[in-house]
Amino acid sequence: MEEIKLFCPATIANLSCGFDVLGLCLDNVGDEMIIRKTSEKGIKITKIVGADLPLETEKNVAGVVALAMISNLNLDFGFEIEIYKKIKAGSGIGSSAASSAGAVFGINELLGRPFSTKDLIPFAMEGEKLASGSAHADNVAPALLGGFVLVRSYSPLDIIKIKSPEELYATVIHPQIELKTSDARSVLKQNVTLKQAVIQCGNLGGLISGLYTNDYDLIGRSLNDEIVEPLRSVLIPKFDLVKQKAIENGALGGGISGSGPSIFALSKGKETAEKVAKAMSQVYEEMNLKYEIHVSKVNSDGIKIL
Amino acid sequence: MEEIKLFCPATIANLSCGFDVLGLCLDNVGDEMIIRKTSEKGIKITKIVGADLPLETEKNVAGVVALAMISNLNLDFGFEIEIYKKIKAGSGIGSSAASSAGAVFGINELLGRPFSTKDLIPFAMEGEKLASGSAHADNVAPALLGGFVLVRSYSPLDIIKIKSPEELYATVIHPQIELKTSDARSVLKQNVTLKQAVIQCGNLGGLISGLYTNDYDLIGRSLNDEIVEPLRSVLIPKFDLVKQKAIENGALGGGISGSGPSIFALSKGKETAEKVAKAMSQVYEEMNLKYEIHVSKVNSDGIKIL
Structure with missing residues (x-):
């Protein structure tokens, strides 16, 4: 696979009594993202539509998490990322988390899944750190895993997925x-x-x-x-x-x-x-x-x- | 039924991170209690074996909860209670709760179950109030319901039974x-x-x-x-x-x-x-x-x- 197109869902964190520990994933609210393998090494953000966000890799959450993820992999190729933002920044439904989660998920797919989805969470948390100053998991984890997600502990990181009731x-x-x-x-x-x-x-x-x-x-x-x-x-x-x-x-x-x-x-x-x-x-x-x-x-x- | 003999289990409340909200019921640790219908009205504690506890109805947790339970029932008969204490008072495994729960459970059975088991909890909590000054539910509720019990809320009282894993x-x-x-x-x-x-x-x-x-x-x-x-x-x-x-x-x-x-x-x-x-x-x-x-x-x- 050389290219992947993703739906990156919005999420609700701090879910009432679940402040700082519980989030959920939304279904039809989210960004789209296209990630392509490139012969050039490294990560490039080539396009952002729908939001005024930095294209510089180190200043963009998708760029930062992608770099964190590939830094130890010694790849002889790289990736370019297009982001179609639909979730407004600052809305409180995980706009940065959608981009962070999307980037690590997509690259993992293009690499043939060297990481489990849970293993992607710490990389995605680096994007939250860039966006908000704290590497919280209660948006990126539900974006990656779906359903409700409990962050039982941060040290060590312990993430529990809980299935949502059907209705x-x-x-x-x-x-x-x-x-x-x-x-x-x-x-x-x-x-x-x-x-x-x-x-x-x-x-x-x-x-x-x-x-x-x-x-x-x-x-x-x-x-x-x-x-x-x-x-x-x-x-x-x-x-x-x-x-x-x-x-x-x-x-x-x-x-x-x-x-x-x-x-x-x-x-x-x-x-x-x-x-x-x-x-x-x-x-x-x-x-x-x-x-x-x-x-x-x-x-x-x-x-x-x- | 004129007489009932009960096993009244010990319980663990304040279960670690479940301080004040979570308790569990033990299986082979507990008191025994015999309750008999009597032609005389009211509640009498006729025997206490294994502990130095008051026989006066109003000073004994089993007596107090039994009185609370029958006070609105207008019965033309009463009950006598024998208590065989095996749970040491002050041990931290719900000694008073076992007596409180046993008394309301047994009388409910002898009356043909006018109350659901959950409805018995507030009566049994009166015994905890006598014993410790606070009408807590995290011992009496697991004693009555079994398994793990979450006290979601006290006002209104909201008790959730959680089945225990088999092993x-x-x-x-x-x-x-x-x-x-x-x-x-x-x-x-x-x-x-x-x-x-x-x-x-x-x-x-x-x-x-x-x-x-x-x-x-x-x-x-x-x-x-x-x-x-x-x-x-x-x-x-x-x-x-x-x-x-x-x-x-x-x-x-x-x-x-x-x-x-x-x-x-x-x-x-x-x-x-x-x-x-x-x-x-x-x-x-x-x-x-x-x-x-x-x-x-x-x-x-x-x-x-x-």
Whole structure:
């Protein structure tokens, strides 16, 4: 294989009570990427459509992860990468992660899969480090593996894929405001009460139980983030109302996607997820705030070869 | 049915990373209890063998929970309760919970099951309130339901039973020292770092995933309590060494049972659990400290009718 074309999915990290440990993969929201073997050694980003991102390999997340991956392989050829961005940077649905995950996945395919998909995660995390300063895994891992992904531990890295219940849909609304990652970080507190930690553990345990047992009600009851959502949600226009409307219209629950400003809701069934989308949109319609909205099944497979 | 004889199992609460939210039920460690219908109304504790506990109904956990349960039922008869204690009070394996759970379970059976087993939990929690001042559920719920039990939330009470992997065994060693609950509580800190809370969530998520997927290695990797164990374990003689010996001899992991002083280890298979028991015992043998040790399969069913 000399060339590969990929769908690189968007992802929801910091999934409510799963702050910093749980993410999921979306199905019909994502970038496209073409990767080609070249006789020239090294990595070249030859084209970026849809976003104003650097073409220099060392400054582009796809470039950086590709370099990290091939650095020890002693190849006598190289790769060029074309990126067709559809996920807006800064939206909170894993724009950089899609590019990072896509680059390592695609190159691995073109090399005949020397790495397992899980082994690709640390390379892809290098892109997150470039994009946000922290090598987090809760976007790149679901982009690569699909479904829900638990980051049990970072040292050592321990990633657990959890299959999504068949009828679980996500609705994600992206209000078109700029929310700087630094601002989203600065509102976090370094300490939480023991009681908050216990409540968060109870909910995360419930959410994971619900995923394994296809218990949609339990998933809904567990989607409470006691720690981060109360602090960050004030940075997102009408967060409480958007979430409330989602739940009133049948969503199981919801929260902040990544570090925002996107808001997600989970629903049982496509029809409900679409009704929820309409209700969430209505809030921003009424205040004349531009937004994008996505309704997507949870993507069980992750990156797809097109 | 006029009389019922029960096995009331011991339980492990505060299961490592599941502090305050996760407990399990033991299989061959527990009290026995006989409950009889009486023509006289009310509840009488007629016999307690094996422990120096109050016979007055209002001061005995079995009495208190039985009263709470029948208070709204307008019965023209009553019950008498005989308790054969085998679980030592203050051992950290749910001695009071066994009596509380046994009393409500047995009376429910004699009444023809007006309550579901889950509905019995709030009554049984009244006994924990009498015994320890806090109406916690992570001993009484596993005693009643069996297996592993997650307390997702206290308000409202939301209890999730998780089936135990078939070959999972617990080894529990009880060093015969007195550890006051008030001391075990006083060493806790009211605040934890956000990082600790995230690590705890990751491990709890991993543990619950491991239980659903019968992944013994994942269960083992997840048995880390970053928050409570480092503070409480200093109150338990040679805790670190006992745990280390358990793991060196094949245990998946372990921690403090309840609020101590018992130490538990989980193992795959009875043979390993017994080897682990020998290694744990050896530590206390060498320091001439009296101990009791138990090896038990995780009990899937909870309380048993004998």
